[in-house]
Amino acid sequence: MSQSSQNSPLPGKPVQSYFQWLYAFWKFSRPHTIxxxxxxxxxxxxxxxxISRDAINHISTDAMNRVSTNAIHHVSTYSLLPVFGAWIGCLCGNVYIVGLNQLEDVEIDKINKPHLPLASGEFSQQTGQLIVASTGILALVVAWLTGPFLLGMVAISLAIGTxxxxxxxxLKQFPVWAALCIFSVRGTIVNLGLYLHYSWALQQNQTIPPVVWVLTLFILVFTFAIAIFKDIPDMEGDRLYNITTFTIKLGPQAVFNLSLWVITACYLGIILVGVLNVASVNAIFLVVTHLGLLAWLWLRSLTVDLQEKSAIAQFYQFIWKLFFMEYLIFPIACLLA
Structure with missing residues (x-):
């Protein structure tokens, strides 16, 4: 037997090249979460x-004259180091959390997600363990070097993910605790932790402004919809291995409808924020974009066949796309305010 065959993750399914290994790692990291x-x-x-720009704009002329030139330069010059450190630390933490889940769910994933590297044999268990341990340590080290708020956010996220x-x-065995883990990290810890990290880096007041609370509440509720919807296409494997989910308890149609109405409530809430002008955002941009997304959501939901696993998976990915868009639309609304 050749040396390359001996080093294969599983006989008959070697990672044949560097690029194939990178593609397997990309799948292992769960691209939609990345x-x-x-x-x-x-x-x-x-x-x-x-927010920093608005704070500078509201400083009076006399007060501005009393602030040192160096301090103004520091506040008005946005270094990329805090965002780069946050990105690397959060990505490593992301890979640790999703990788650990795959290490513990290999047999379940062979039924629910056979394309994942551990389930398919592209990665051995040892390779997965090495990736998870390395990324977990790297996440904490990078966060520690970047700032105290980032370290706290990453450490809490890794603890909950573990x-x-x-x-x-x-906790994933219990539907309420499983959903709570997912939307507490994505919805609350990440948003508030990242804002406090950037605020600390820019030497701003550590008070969390209304716009950040609005986004946090939106993402918190939206992530709940993701957390309960994600188990619909995985019902077969979860039932076989006694993983209790809302889908198994309530049925796929009920969970589908609940997710749809939860996301609808998110969009109606954010539209109301624009109409009532309760936060420093461009109201017209915010209302028009979210009305469009709400209409798209309902039109897309009409095409989903809950008897087809592929159709459910595609709609799940569509929900993630809506999630992605919010992190583009809402900041733009803030910048346009």
């Missing part, structure tokens, strides 16, 4: 810039 994490890092940075997947706690 994109969502990257956009949240960028989106909160743009919001912090908008409790979600790893026995004996394994």
């Amino acid at each position: 994109i969502g994490t990257s956009l949240s890092v960028l989106g909160l940075y743009l919001i912090a810039i908008a 409790a979600y997947s790893l026995p004996p706690i394994r």
Whole structure:
């Protein structure tokens, strides 16, 4: 047997090249979560810039004259180091969390997600363990070097992600706790933690402004819809391995409808924020864009056949696309205010 065959993750399914390994790693990192994490890092940075700009604009002429030139230069010059450190730290934390989940769910994923590298044999268990351990350590080290708020955010996220997947706690076995883990991290910890990190880096007041609370509440509720919807296409494997989910308890149609109405409530809420002008955003831009997304959501929902696993998976990815868009639309509305 050749040396290359001996080093294969599983006989008959070697990772034959560097590019194939990178593609397997891309699948292992769950691309939709990587994109969502990257956009949240960028989106909160743009919001912090908008708030910093507004703070400078509201300083009176006399007060401006009393502020040192160096301080003004520091506040008005937006270094990319805080956002780059946050991006790397959050990406590594993301890979740790989704990778640990795959390490514990290999047999389930062979039924629900056979394309994932551990389930398909592209990665061995040892390779997965090495990636998870390395990215977890790297996430904490990068966050520690970048700032205290980022370190706190990453550490709390990794702790919750570990409790979600790893026995004996394994909170994903319980539908309420599983959903709470997902939307607390994505909805609250990431948004507030990133804003406080950027605010600290820009030497701003550590008070969280209304626009950040609005986005946090929107993402919190929206992520709940993602958390319960994600189990619809995985019902077969979850039932076989005694993983209780809302889909198994309530049925796919009920969970589909609940997710749809939860996202609808998110959009109606953000439209109301624009109409009532309760935050520093461009109201017209905010209302028009979210009305369009709401109409798109309902039109797209009419085409979903809940008997087709592929159709459910495609709609799930569509929901993630809506999630991505919010981290672009909302910061733009803040910058246009």
